[in-house]
Amino acid sequence: MINYNENFNWSEFLQPYELAVEGFILKIEGIKKQYHMKKMYCPIEIVSGRVKSPKSIIDKATRMNVPYNYLDERLYDIGGIRITCKYIEDVYLVAEMIKNRHDITLLEVRDYIKNVKPSGYRSLHLITEYNVETVDGSQTLRLEFQIRTHSMHFWASIEHSLKYKYQKQIPAEIKERLVRASETGARLDNEMSSIKAIMAELEALGVGESNIDDSLEDEVTINNFKRW
Numbered sequence: 258m259i260n261y262n263e264n265f266n267w268s269e270f271l272q273p274y275e276l277a278v279e280g281f282i283l284k285i286e287g288i289k290k291q292y293h294m295k296k297m298y299c300p301i302e303i304v305s306g307r308v309k310s311p312k313s314i315i316d317k318a319t320r321m322n323v324p325y326n327y328l329d330e331r332l333y334d335i336g337g338i339r340i341t342c343k344y345i346e347d348v349y350l351v352a353e354m355i356k357n358r359h360d361i362t363l364l365e366v367r368d369y370i371k372n373v374k375p376s377g378y379r380s381l382h383l384i385t386e387y388n389v390e391t392v393d394g395s396q397t398l399r400l401e402f403q404i405r406t407h408s409m410h411f412w413a414s415i416e417h418s419l420k421y422k423y424q425k426q427i428p429a430e431i432k433e434r435l436v437r438a439s440e441t442g443a444r445l446d447n448e449m450s451s452i453k454a455i456m457a458e459l460e461a462l463g464v465g466e467s468n469i470d471d472s473l474e475d476e477v478t479i480n481n482f483k484r485w
Contacts, residue, residue: 265325267311273396274336277389278306281338281400288354300347300354302407306338333364333384334401341410344453345370345446348381348404355383355402362386364399370409376432377439378413380405408442 285304292299309317314328314335323331342348348370356363367382383402388395405413416435419427427435 270328271308271311271335273389273391273398274308274400276391277387277398277400278308278336278338280389281387282306285338285340300342300344300350301340302343302347303341304338305341306336308337309335329398333399336398337401337403339403339405339410342404342406344450345406346450346453348406351404352381352383352402355385355404360387361400370405373439373443375436376416377436378416379409379439379443380413406446408445412439412442 282304285301289299289301289304292301309332314332317323317332318325318328321331328335340351342351352366355361363383363385365384367384369378369380369382373379381404383404385400385402386397387400388397390396412435415438416427419431419435
């Protein structure tokens with residue numbers, strides 16, 4: 258059992274992860290901008306990130322019996338980047354985009370779309386290593402990329418809230434309904450992919466217009482308003 262160490266410097270430990278996550282958000286937003294400037298279809302819809310809180314890290318480290326001096330080696334998701342896409346195909350396009358980057362090293366792929374978790378959770382996870390530059394020099398961190406569709410994200414956010422509401426002991430009836438909701442979401446994603454394929458066929462025949470700017474792409478919200 259790992260006890261909370263009051264002398265552990267969480268600010269110093271987490272700051273490189275914050276640098277890495279914030280930096281990657283800017284990099285991926287930059288890629289989005291390049292797509293839009295070239296008037297190309299962008300498979301990336303929304304980019305966000307987070308660094309786990311000390312409490313969340315302690316809870317996971319305790320469950321996994323990971324000592325403090327091994328947190329950065331054995332906990333792969335202290336820093337996370339989430340990319341939300343319109344279509345399932347886009348999820349895999351973005352995954353290849355991340356895999357082909359020269360500034361990260363891919364360690365593992367966890368495909369919970371093709372291998373759905375028993376809970377109904379669906380997403381594509383890439384476990385990577387990334388070198389972040391700090392005042393003390395280069396530091397190698399593990400970052401997790403979660404890539405999913407809007408319906409996958411909607412389901413995951415509801416399930417996450419319920420886990421905390423019920424202290425990870427979700428009632429059986431709700432669990433069953435969550436599984437059914439996940440299956441409904443999968444059908445929605447598949448149907449939208451089919452619609453996309455039909456749209457591509459029509460576009461190839463000259464029906465409709467291509468490379469049209471979507472006015473929603475340029476919306477400014479509290480989440481994408483520039484803070485720097």
